[in-house]
Amino acid sequence: MSAAEQPMDARIEALLLQREIEAFYYREAELLDDRRFEEWLDLLTEDIVYFMPLRRNVKYGQHSEHENTRQGLDAAWFDEGKHTLTQRVAQIATGIHWAEEPLSRVRHLVTNVQVRDVDDAKPGMRELDVRSRFLVYRNRVEEETDIFVGQRTDRLRCEDGAWKVARREILLDQSTLLAKNLTVFF
Amino acid sequence: MTQRIEAAALVDREAGIIARDIFVNEEVYQQELKQVFGRAWLLVGHESQIPNPYDYFVSRMGEESVIMTRDKAGQIHVFLNTCPHRGMKVCRYDQGNARVFTCPYHAWSFSVDGNLTTKPGGLVGVPQYKAVYRDDLDKSKWGLVSVAQMTIYKGSIWASWDPDAPDFETYLGDMKFYLDAVLDHRDGRPGGSEVIGGIQKWKVPSNWKFGAENFIGDLYHITSHRSVDMVSIGPSGQGRRDAPTGDKANRKPPPPFGSIGFPNHGHGLIGTLPFYAEPDYIPSFTLTPEVEEYYREVYHRRVENLGDKARGLAPVGTIFPNCSFHGMQPRALFTWHPNGPREMEMWKWYLVDADAPAEVKNVLRHYYLRYAGPAGLTEQDDMENWNYATAASAGAEAGRYPYNYQMGLGYEEPAPDLKNAVFTGPVTEQNQRIFYGRWAEFMDADGWADLHPGDSGNFAALMARRKS
Numbered sequence: 312m313s314a315a316e317q318p319m320d321a322r323i324e325a326l327l328l329q330r331e332i333e334a335f336y337y338r339e340a341e342l343l344d345d346r347r348f349e350e351w352l353d354l355l356t357e358d359i360v361y362f363m364p365l366r367r368n369v370k371y372g373q374h375s376e377h378e379n380t381r382q383g384l385d386a387a388w389f390d391e392g393k394h395t396l397t398q399r400v401a402q403i404a405t406g407i408h409w410a411e412e413p414l415s416r417v418r419h420l421v422t423n424v425q426v427r428d429v430d431d432a433k434p435g436m437r438e439l440d441v442r443s444r445f446l447v448y449r450n451r452v453e454e455e456t457d458i459f460v461g462q463r464t465d466r467l468r469c470e471d472g473a474w475k476v477a478r479r480e481i482l483l484d485q486s487t488l489l490a491k492n493l494t495v496f497f
Numbered sequence: 498m499t500q501r502i503e504a505a506a507l508v509d510r511e512a513g514i515i516a517r518d519i520f521v522n523e524e525v526y527q528q529e530l531k532q533v534f535g536r537a538w539l540l541v542g543h544e545s546q547i548p549n550p551y552d553y554f555v556s557r558m559g560e561e562s563v564i565m566t567r568d569k570a571g572q573i574h575v576f577l578n579t580c581p582h583r584g585m586k587v588c589r590y591d592q593g594n595a596r597v598f599t600c601p602y603h604a605w606s607f608s609v610d611g612n613l614t615t616k617p618g619g620l621v622g623v624p625q626y627k628a629v630y631r632d633d634l635d636k637s638k639w640g641l642v643s644v645a646q647m648t649i650y651k652g653s654i655w656a657s658w659d660p661d662a663p664d665f666e667t668y669l670g671d672m673k674f675y676l677d678a679v680l681d682h683r684d685g686r687p688g689g690s691e692v693i694g695g696i697q698k699w700k701v702p703s704n705w706k707f708g709a710e711n712f713i714g715d716l717y718h719i720t721s722h723r724s725v726d727m728v729s730i731g732p733s734g735q736g737r738r739d740a741p742t743g744d745k746a747n748r749k750p751p752p753p754f755g756s757i758g759f760p761n762h763g764h765g766l767i768g769t770l771p772f773y774a775e776p777d778y779i780p781s782f783t784l785t786p787e788v789e790e791y792y793r794e795v796y797h798r799r800v801e802n803l804g805d806k807a808r809g810l811a812p813v814g815t816i817f818p819n820c821s822f823h824g825m826q827p828r829a830l831f832t833w834h835p836n837g838p839r840e841m842e843m844w845k846w847y848l849v850d851a852d853a854p855a856e857v858k859n860v861l862r863h864y865y866l867r868y869a870g871p872a873g874l875t876e877q878d879d880m881e882n883w884n885y886a887t888a889a890s891a892g893a894e895a896g897r898y899p900y901n902y903q904m905g906l907g908y909e910e911p912a913p914d915l916k917n918a919v920f921t922g923p924v925t926e927q928n929q930r931i932f933y934g935r936w937a938e939f940m941d942a943d944g945w946a947d948l949h950p951g952d953s954g955n956f957a958a959l960m961a962r963r964k965s
Contacts, residue, residue, distance in 0.1 A: 386695035
């Protein structure tokens with residue numbers, strides 16, 4: 312059934328949900344770009360899986376199997392939980408984490424937000440699969456500039472009436488990383 | 498012959514003074530591609546990356562792309578990744594499995610096995626061979642270029658472009674003892690390590706030598722890592738790694754620990770001198786009981802396997818010129834590939850015991866990733882330092898002021914139980930002087946004969962210059 316054939320209240324509900332999720336992402340980007348990293352951590356569930364695989368150049372037909380390194384098994388750029396993310400935030404706050412001291416100027420642009428699945432299996436604990444695209448701009452010190460473009464596939468969970476990220480798989484569209492480090496959050 | 502830059506004029510190892518130019522000068526860089534990277538033994542990869550016939554991994558040697566592959570019989574080959582006809586890369590994938598590499602440009606094809614008339618990497622297919630070459634092309638002469646020498650050492654794969662280079666073990670000298678400490682199973686058995694899938698590769702706006710010299714023996718820089726020590730990412734919840742040697746009063750004294758350098762070869766590390774009985778067990782990975790249990794068990798097997806044989810610990814070191822390692826926590830091999838004087842590409846191979854339980858490998862992997870690489874809480878700060886040190890080496894005014902490498906100069910001691918090696922306390926610039934001294938010799942030599950692979954005499958000269 313195409314969207315146009317659905318009952319009006321289902322269409323309105325989908326629209327409101329879409330709007331709500333977009334607002335969530337804009338708020339998340341705002342916290343990161345304002346360097347309110349500890350408040351950003353509050354948007355992540357305690358059991359979050361935060362994963363950014365390495366990307367490989369592989370032959371046609373082998374992408375699904377070999378293009379990206381595997382979560383839980385292989386090397387990655389990030390494959391961690393909230394504890395390590397919290398340590399990253401604490402390290403920046405020491406004021407002597409030289410890769411982020413002085414702090415970079417970072418902007419997150421989030422687009423192409425698509426709610427792909429709504430899971431109401433657990434009462435009061437709605438979960439969503441949401442895919443989006445990002446462009447993260449970083450400029451630091453005098454002229455260092457990096458542009459990170461890619462895709463996020465999130466599992467969002469509604470906890471106590473608020474959305475949180477329970478899983479985030481980030482595909483950065485680079486194979487050899489063109490930046491000297493990954494001190495920004497995605 | 499084109500005029501070469503005299504590197505000995507840039508590196509004064511006796512005074513501990515090194516010109517900034519070696520980190521930024523384009524002519525120096527072009528010369529080191531030929532004189533250093535064209536002659537030395539370079540790390541290419543690890544056997545566990547290509548377990549099956551025809552598996553391949555595309556690696557680098559200096560600026561060049563190379564294909565590391567395995568033929569039908571299991572023999573490993575390293576080929577220059579360029580078509581001998583017009584230069585196109587014959588392989589632009591990072592890894593895969595192929596019997597034949599076909600150039601996308603004119604479809605010349607090269608067989609990993611070769612055939613009756615050609616060697617491995619030989620030219621076996623030329624489109625319209627009869628019609629346009631009139632059957633008149635000596636295919637045996639136009640295969641993929643092979644490295645001059647290749648060797649497999651406990652799973653790690655090394656190659657050299659220079660047929661005159663000494664064999665790999667002569668090249669290593671007694672540094673071999675410490676490469677063993679990196680590659681051997683934690684229980685003391687020879688070899689037994691494997692690479693975790695996925696090689697991290699990233700570009701850093703730094704001269705490659707800043708990485709190599711940092712890993713060869715710069716313990717002075719740990720102040721730069723204070724922020725990560727404060728947030729405690731270590732496997733036992735303290736600092737950035739578990740202390741390599743014990744400090745508790747009731748334990749046996751730990752083996753002597755410091756900077757160990759090989760002046761005749763250019764290699765060096767920070768680690769222990771050879772010792773002959775295991776020190777008391779020090780719990781590590783205490784946040785994860787299963788891993789702690791593994792290391793406790795491995796410790797007991799190590800006591801049994803090694804008996805009173807020599808063993809050493811190699812937390813960090815560099816094999817001249819551009820392969821460094823972490824031999825303990827986190828455990829990895831890496832290369833500093835030159836990408837022009839002001840940029841390098843870092844590649845990192847993370848190592849684990851091949852037969853360790855999956856949970857152990859998983860915890861290690863998590864730890865490695867939070868410590869090392871571009872997202873690692875520790876190494877991010879290193880790259881910031883090398884980035885701006887490179888930039889600052891370029892100024893016309895700054896360039897008049899060479900860098901100071903005088904720490905510990907003249908206080909090197911002969912290292913007991915190691916051939917032609919020197920030993921100083923942990924914090925010294927002994928190994929950096931050794932590295933750049935050897936680098937200058939490579940830069941100025943006409944060939945391996947000038948480099949005296951058996952004994953370059955540097956050790957004796959260094960001993961003669963001692964102040965103590």
